[in-house]
Amino acid sequence: MLIGILQCGHFPDELQAESGDYGALYQSFLDGQGFDFAVYPVVDGVFPEGPEACDGWLISGSKFGAYEDLPWIPPLEDLIRAIRDSGRPLVGICFGHQIIAQALGGKVEKWPGGWNVGPQTYHFAEGDAELTAWHQDQVTQVPPGARVLASSDHCANAALAYGDRIYSIQPHPEFNAREIAGLIRTRGGALPDNLKAEATAKMHTPLANRAEADKIAAHFRKVHA
Structure with a gap:
């Protein structure tokens, strides 16, 4: 099964040697x-020919806001709707979670409560899971027909499902302690000192990353089958 990764940003240059x-x-x-994987850096204007280019799709995180006036945002929203209409499985993570919601009729805004950084407890129907957050933007209005699958104390719409073919989550299950430490070091200037200290203190909390990877993989396989 070929998964197309729609890359919406670049991890900091200083961290790419390790991560x-x-x-x-x-x-x-x-x-x-x-x-198998194919990477399309849509942030640089590189797009697939259409939904049929891959069997399933994953939209990455990004430092950008879904609501920003950037030339690659409207064609990405068009592609999201085309993937939905094609029936292929789609997964969004952090920015991917937000841009899917925006493309399908929801709203994304900066959360008045500020940043969410480091391990957070997310409440799913099947139980709580510790996953890593790095965001200030959130989905503040859920698109019509979407179901809320998870929330946290600081993020009401932390996971969404659209029918049985689209699944998205706000946290970063691809991030471990190394990535959060690196982001605090390279992009933490906007964060309050107390938030950085709290995230650093919780950095080695056991995470549910593997369980989330298994869930996402099962989603791809189920829809593809």
């Missing part, structure tokens, strides 16, 4: 699931 760019991060996250 790789976003395309590599998601391939590592889904390593061992039996998938």
